[in-house]
Amino acid sequence: MTNPNRELAYYDAVWASAEVSASEESRIRQILRMVPADVETVLDVGCGDGRVTNRFPGHMDIVALDFSREGLAHVKAPKIMSHTHALPFADNSFDLVLIADVLEHLKPDEFCETLQEIKRVARTYILINSPNREKLSEARAECQTCRNTFHMNLHVRSLSPAWIQKAFADTFAARTVRFSEERWPYQNIIITILKHHLFREYRYFHMAMCPHCGSKLQKRNVGRLALRCLNVLALLNSGIAIARKFIGMKDGSVEFFVLLQRRQLTRSLGPGNSATMQGKVGDCS
Numbered sequence: 001m002t003n004p005n006r007e008l009a010y011y012d013a014v015w016a017s018a019e020v021s022a023s024e025e026s027r028i029r030q031i032l033r034m035v036p037a038d039v040e041t042v043l044d045v046g047c048g049d050g051r052v053t054n055r056f057p058g059h060m061d062i063v064a065l066d067f068s069r070e071g072l073a074h075v076k077a078p079k080i081m082s083h084t085h086a087l088p089f090a091d092n093s094f095d096l097v098l099i100a101d102v103l104e105h106l107k108p109d110e111f112c113e114t115l116q117e118i119k120r121v122a123r124t125y126i127l128i129n130s131p132n133r134e135k136l137s138e139a140r141a142e143c144q145t146c147r148n149t150f151h152m153n154l155h156v157r158s159l160s161p162a163w164i165q166k167a168f169a170d171t172f173a174a175r176t177v178r179f180s181e182e183r184w185p186y187q188n189i190i191i192t193i194l195k196h197h198l199f200r201e202y203r204y205f206h207m208a209m210c211p212h213c214g215s216k217l218q219k220r221n222v223g224r225l226a227l228r229c230l231n232v233l234a235l236l237n238s239g240i241a242i243a244r245k246f247i248g249m250k251d252g253s254v255e256f257f258v259l260l261q262r263r264q265l266t267r268s269l270g271p272g273n274s275a276t277m278q279g280k281v282g283d284c285s
């Protein structure tokens, strides 16, 4: 069970002190490279601290939207505090709707409504960026206060470009699909299960906050014997990773980027006149 106020507290804390790492910088550049040249108006849904919004070319009119006040404080463009599943804009309001590193955080109801909303307000393009086929169990953390386990970045779903294309297929088609160069580090699923269940060894992230009780994640002390066993498991995992590389197996890219384009151009219809263009997003559970 998660508490929305605690989730907001987590995002506020993240955006209050967030830094842009090298992989984040690469992600931002890839998003900007995929913006079509004919785009004039942009909505950045779930903009966070505006790390992408603030980098858009000056000739584009961009509006940023997020529910974190701390995040919006860093945004240097027109901004609106709102949830992603209730966009306060008319149909077809923006040439491009960007939703980057957001969908993986959304609960089932919010997720379906958000997909419908971005589809409704996007006139021509939707640009989606998300972790690529993430194995959620590998990033689980355990709260030392209430023993709840949760994804350390509060991700609740794993997505792929194929799923995105299928979900929007009735009105949008993929124009470009790209992947990050950065690859997921190999982690054997059986070793992960052993770490979790035999040694209660989970991931640690200094900003992580338990969505159940609100406690900040604490580092756990591990006994000497458990530490030895964990070192053996880590060595075993490294051995498997090396063997996989040796036989040419590649680990998946960390991020995907999909640029969707509306199948029928609606530019001539203009905002608020899109009744025939709005279909339902397919099964979005």
Ligand SMILES: [Zn+2]
Binding pocket: 143, 144, 145, 146, 147, 148, 210, 211, 212, 213, 214, 215
């Ligand atoms: Zn807790």
